[in-house]
Amino acid sequence: xxxxxxxxxxxxxxxxxxxxxxxxxxxxxxxxxxxxxxxxxxxxxxxxxxxxxxxxxxxxxxxxxxxxxxxxxxxxxxxxxxxxxxxxxxxxxxxxxxxxxxxxxxxxxxxxxxxxxxxxxxxxxxxxxxxxxxxxxxxxxxxxxxxxxxxxxxxxxxxxxxxxxxxxxxxxxxxxxxxxxxxxxxxxxxxxxxxxxxxxxxxxxxxxxxxx
Amino acid sequence: xxxxxxxxxxxxxxxxxxxxxxxxxxxxxxxxxxxxxxxxxxxxxxxxxxxxxxxxxxxxxxxxxxxxxxxxxxxxxxxxxxxxxxxxxxxxxxxxxxxxxxxxxxxxxxxxxxxxxxxxxxxxxxxxxxxxxxxxxxxxxxxxxxxxxxxxxxxxxxxxxxxxxxxxxxxxxxxxxxxxxxxxxxxxxxxxxxxxxxxxxxxxxxxxxxxxxxxxxxxxxxxxxxxxxxxxxxxxxxxxxxxxxxxxxxxxxxxxxxxxxxxxxxxxxxxxxxxxxxxxxxxxxxxxxxxxxxxxxxxxxxxxxxxxxxxxxxxxxxxxxxxxxxxxxxxxxxxxxxxxxxxxxxxxxxxxxxxxxxxxxxxxxxxxxxxxxxxxxxxxxxxxxxxxxxxxxxxxxxxxxxxxxx
Numbered sequence: 367x368x369x370x371x372x373x374x375x376x377x378x379x380x381x382x383x384x385x386x387x388x389x390x391x392x393x394x395x396x397x398x399x400x401x402x403x404x405x406x407x408x409x410x411x412x413x414x415x416x417x418x419x420x421x422x423x424x425x426x427x428x429x430x431x432x433x434x435x436x437x438x439x440x441x442x443x444x445x446x447x448x449x450x451x452x453x454x455x456x457x458x459x460x461x462x463x464x465x466x467x468x469x470x471x472x473x474x475x476x477x478x479x480x481x482x483x484x485x486x487x488x489x490x491x492x493x494x495x496x497x498x499x500x501x502x503x504x505x506x507x508x509x510x511x512x513x514x515x516x517x518x519x520x521x522x523x524x525x526x527x528x529x530x531x532x533x534x535x536x537x538x539x540x541x542x543x544x545x546x547x548x549x550x551x552x553x554x555x556x557x558x559x560x561x562x563x564x565x566x567x568x569x570x571x572x573x574x575x576x577x578x
Numbered sequence: 579x580x581x582x583x584x585x586x587x588x589x590x591x592x593x594x595x596x597x598x599x600x601x602x603x604x605x606x607x608x609x610x611x612x613x614x615x616x617x618x619x620x621x622x623x624x625x626x627x628x629x630x631x632x633x634x635x636x637x638x639x640x641x642x643x644x645x646x647x648x649x650x651x652x653x654x655x656x657x658x659x660x661x662x663x664x665x666x667x668x669x670x671x672x673x674x675x676x677x678x679x680x681x682x683x684x685x686x687x688x689x690x691x692x693x694x695x696x697x698x699x700x701x702x703x704x705x706x707x708x709x710x711x712x713x714x715x716x717x718x719x720x721x722x723x724x725x726x727x728x729x730x731x732x733x734x735x736x737x738x739x740x741x742x743x744x745x746x747x748x749x750x751x752x753x754x755x756x757x758x759x760x761x762x763x764x765x766x767x768x769x770x771x772x773x774x775x776x777x778x779x780x781x782x783x784x785x786x787x788x789x790x791x792x793x794x795x796x797x798x799x800x801x802x803x804x805x806x807x808x809x810x811x812x813x814x815x816x817x818x819x820x821x822x823x824x825x826x827x828x829x830x831x832x833x834x835x836x837x838x839x840x841x842x843x844x845x846x847x848x849x850x851x852x853x854x855x856x857x858x859x860x861x862x863x864x865x866x867x868x869x870x871x872x873x874x875x876x877x878x879x880x881x882x883x884x885x886x887x888x889x890x891x892x893x894x895x896x897x898x899x900x901x902x903x904x905x906x907x908x909x910x911x912x913x914x915x916x917x918x919x920x921x922x923x924x925x926x927x928x929x930x931x932x933x934x935x936x937x938x939x940x941x942x943x944x945x946x947x948x949x950x951x952x953x954x955x956x957x958x959x960x961x962x963x964x965x966x967x968x969x970x971x972x973x974x975x976x977x978x979x980x981x982x983x984x
């Protein structure tokens with residue numbers, strides 16, 4: 367009985383959501399991989415060897431619905447390294463601040479003309495502090511570009527939900543810590559393709575959902 | 579006149595649907611990139627469509643070759659960039675337009691640039707390049723294409739035609755000075771003809787905070803676009819050019835350049851003094867450049883001292899410089915301002931007097947640009963040019979350029 371009483375004490379201290387956690391896992395069929403970009407070096411006096419790496423297509427799986435807002439949105443980073451954005455796809459919750467550290471020994475000039483966030487950070491040095499950043503406060507897709515390196519492209523998916531995950535390169539995902547209930551599970555694949563499936567999540571259960 | 583409303587409608591549509599338009603261009607970019615040999619060979623086709631309109635006073639300023647005051651100048655530029663493995667890079671540029679410089683001539687197609695580049699080491703210490711490509715001197719070349727140039731035209735020193743002729747040697751000092759008043763502008767040369775896509779070989783690289791570049795080309799900096807082709811003008815009278823740069827940090831960049839080469843074309847040989855040949859008359863150029871960039875501000879300056887050895891005249895010297903600044907007011911709107919000046923030395927006129935060999939002049943350029951999307955840009959420019967010697971002629975230029983990049 368004493369052991370059971372101790373267990374009840376622990377249960378009482380846990381938040382209700384932790385007890386009601388559901389998990390969904392599955393696979394998203396990803397599009398064919400794009401070719402690695404070819405960098406234009408026509409007027410560069412200093413040319414480095416090497417090639418740009420191929421970035422495999424990834425998808426973002428997220429739970430759509432009405433969820434309470436988190437009090438303090440987190441801070442994430444997208445670095446500019448080896449003339450690419452790392453990561454090349456970053457899903458964030460609405461209100462997230464993203465820092466853009468320049469880890470190359472050359473200038474970059476990041477900008478976005480996307481309706482979800484229009485900004486231009488201009489040119490800044492690798493050691494610049496504070497690290498130039500932007501707060502993403504409108505849901506939607508933001509395409510990052512560099513005014514100096516035409517081939518550089520990165521994506522930020524600003525979501526109005528705290529429940530999201532990026533698939534691995536094979537399209538597999540596991541999204542845990544979800545509240546029980548009826549929701550729509552969405553898979554963002556590219557700017558033109560977002561798939562959706564209804565899910566009924568139950569506490570302590572793992573649901574299997576594949577796209578398509 | 580139906581063109582203007584149609585263009586306005588298109589630009590408004592671009593503003594409203596910019597994100598979708600960018601998406602289409604990104605998909606086109608993916609479609610125009612191909613690979614072979616397991617991805618070891620990758621090639622990308624890209625380009626720009628430029629639609630330019632100029633209004634100016636006669637004689638047309640700079641290298642514009644037109645007797646019409648209102649000039650419409652469309653241009654299609656295609657680029658091929660190919661990467662083989664990690665060390666070999668090839669690029670080419672071809673254009674369909676009305677001439678290398680804006681003109682009222684008919685359409686023509688040219689292969690303006692092609693080059694093979696080998697980079698043996700990953701750290702950029704050494705690069706070898708051969709082909710037909712832009713000069714290594716100065717700091718204007720990296721921004722000379724329409725998408726990157728804050729202005730529609732080039733700095734004065736790259737386009738102001740002087741009394742120098744590369745097809746005929748003057749038979750007297752007075753002929754040298756007064757010939758520009760009698761012949762068409764295209765008979766004469768500037769100190770540097772645009773980006774100078776001459777043919778040859780270059781080496782370049784970076785050693786610590788210093789970078790270097792040197793080239794041997796088939797034509798001098800002042801030579802006209804026809805002279806840049808290897809088939810037109812071989813390497814028997816080469817031009818040597820070099821630049822050493824110092825970059826204390828990413829914001830600042832300083833450089834010194836020098837160039838030396840024969841500037842006459844082959845057809846000038848019969849007009850040279852007896853016993854002399856093309857190689858005896860050279861163009862020497864010394865250049866200093868500086869640039870600064872931080873956040874939304876970019877500033878450039880170049881200073882050039884040039885000497886032409888002119889048959890039957892002697893040395894004709896000139897000094898030219900410009901200061902240029904660009905500032906992005908918003909992510910899509912930028913403004914630019916440039917002050918240019920060129921001064922000429924005196925030569926003996928053959929009658930015991932001294933006379934300036936071309937007219938001193940200054941020019942101010944003001945431009946504004948707006949990027950509707952990351953692939954569509956509109957620029958407007960006004961330039962005022964005034965001679966500060968001689969007849970003190972002035973010239974107003976209004977120009978607009980719409981660029982679609984793909």
